[in-house]
Amino acid sequence: MAGQKILSQDDIQKLLNIEGTSDDDMDYQSIEEESSSEGDNESAASEVSDYDSENFSDTEATAESERPISFLSHLRSNHTSYDVLWSQLYGPPIFRATMGLKRFKYLLAFIRFDDKATRSVRRQKDKFAPIREVWERLNTNFKKHYLPGSNITVDEQLIPYRGKCPFKQYMPSKPDKYGMKVWWACDSETFYPLNSLPYLGKEGGERALPGLGRRVVQQLTEPYQKTNRNVTCDNYFTDMELAQNLLSNGLTLVGTVRKNKGFIPVTFQANKSREVGSSLFGFTANSTLVSYVPKMRRSVVLLSTMHHSNTVMEDVNTKPEIINHYNSTKGGVDSLDQLVHAYMCKRRTNRWPFAFFMNGLDVSGVAACVVWMNTHPNWNADKHYSRRLFIQSVSESLVQVHIERRSNLGRVVSGEDTEGKEREYRSLLQSLWDEFWASGEGVEKEQD
Template sequence: MAGQKILSQDDIQKLLNVEGTSEDDMDYQSIEEESSSEGDNESAASEVSDYDSENFSDTEATAESERTISFLGKDGTVWNSQPFPVGGARAHNIIKGQTHKIVLPPGKILVSPIDAFSLFVDDSLVEDIVKFTNMEAERVNSSKKLKIAWKPCDCIEIRAFFGLLLTAGYLRSNHTSYDVLWSQLYGPPIFRATMGLKRFKYLLAFILFDDKAKRSVRPQKDKFAPIREVWEKLNTNFKKHYLPGSNITVDEQLIPYRGKCPFKQYMPSKPDKYGMKVWWACDSETFYPLNSLPYLGKEGGERALPGLGRRVVQQITEPY
């Protein structure tokens, strides 16, 4: 037949072999390509996971290092950049019962400010002041140096004396001359109506808060002995008539005074500069005075001990 070529048996066999091998090769190549692509994907995924794990570990290490950064102070104190984890309050730090409560004696009702004042400056404290004041006036009157017509005072007169002192402070007249305060022209009438100026000066000169004859048998190191007994009674009354809250503030106060005093302090940062320093523990919410501690300086020839602030806070807050 024209245009047609007769294939021999060898040619047919070659064609058959080529077609068979091509299909198998194509299948094998496709499987090989798929496996290679899968391998590439797995290697890429493993590389990505390794990269992510490295980045995560680096981030976690950085965060951990940020949490554990600490600083060392000059005095050896270690300060952390992050606060410590806060857990539940301990049992001994949980206040059970009522707080910010006024505790009154049975049958006592507060009607006026005088009733509240009498809770702290109670009858026993005033009676001691009356007794010691009369003893001092009699001692001076019995000496040959001075002869006065002294009339023994009582609790009502001492309370009136304290009232005049508080009134002068309220009127900001504590530095005003007594002659001006008792003047008919310039002074408030309450001073002249309460007692005479001469009697007021006698009480001011003879008022005493302890037995002066027994000072020699007391500890010589106690610079606060002339007023120690009355001061402790006031502190007892402060603590007895009030239940504070969970927060207590401790701070210092400078009571202005420029007279003769063995523990007078000079504090240039205070407005009055000179005076007697007293530490107070007060309720942080109501500002109620709970306890007080005067600063008496170094006792005798003793050296000043370090950690004064820590010792004061522990001592003044010990009842709470």
């Protein structure tokens, strides 16, 4: 971003005011030339309903379509119709300057993330096949460009979606209720996404094997084994077997425990004889169990392989040290999901792979912002909306190439005075027209 020339709103408006072929006509004409091998417009439209295009480049479609989409999150316009966004009266000029509306809709209709020829074979073994390759690339890049701190949080995210999907979930405790569940491992301090695993439901019609939460944590934290980091998770994942497994692989665990676990003593359960604010501790050779009473007849049980003492923070809130540590590190994934919802490019769609793709763009924006802020700590440090400025800067950098390319299509030269070029162009046309009539050819053709 540094050192790049970003076109101002005035420059963009000047480009749009230049007379000539309209944006939509010019772009749609170029699309028809690119897709001429597919036949006429009717055959191309029929390919849209067939779920894919045989000859359209998925990579090009993904790269081009993500650039206008990235602006939706910054402007918080993900519920505004495309016709309004491209409107000359109501829409921001940056959309029309990037590409025509017809071309953008055409790209959205054809965008796919895998090879259609082999999809049916791959889907027999993998429900996630339509977007598996793209999602794995995201995971690889997340782990490649960031080294997490001492605490990692494992939790779930619900991607909002109400269309048809073989593994759609209903979670009443989530704001969006319906959607597709993804488990994330995040940095507890910066909320950077480290690794993810989509929940695909039952495989082959068989019931899921017990210990799903345990396997999820082991798989998500596998790249960070033998690093002495701590993993924080809730009672869906935590059990003694997981704690011992992580400990043998160089990781500690802190998490809440469900009351029905067999290793919890009866005295650790809630009863009316225990005082509010009291704590009970249990110790083994390498783990600690604590039961805390937040209110009458209720208790919270936590398991930790990181703490080995009965320390209670009397000077803070009279809670055990294990609970304070859990409270300070449990919100990594929830905070990531909150950041995604603050600036998201999600649009209504009937294709669940595209919903995953848009969520990947949003999560990637959070990850890129974390990396940028860590490498440039003084960048807009005095502004509380620095993340919005970052998304705006990235979006402008992505569309700048398209704006400059369109400005060179027989209209203006990028980086020069647009009004001056227009005057020169009109002057040249006028001189050619005068020479045409002065030569007498125009008179002869008029008489004929």
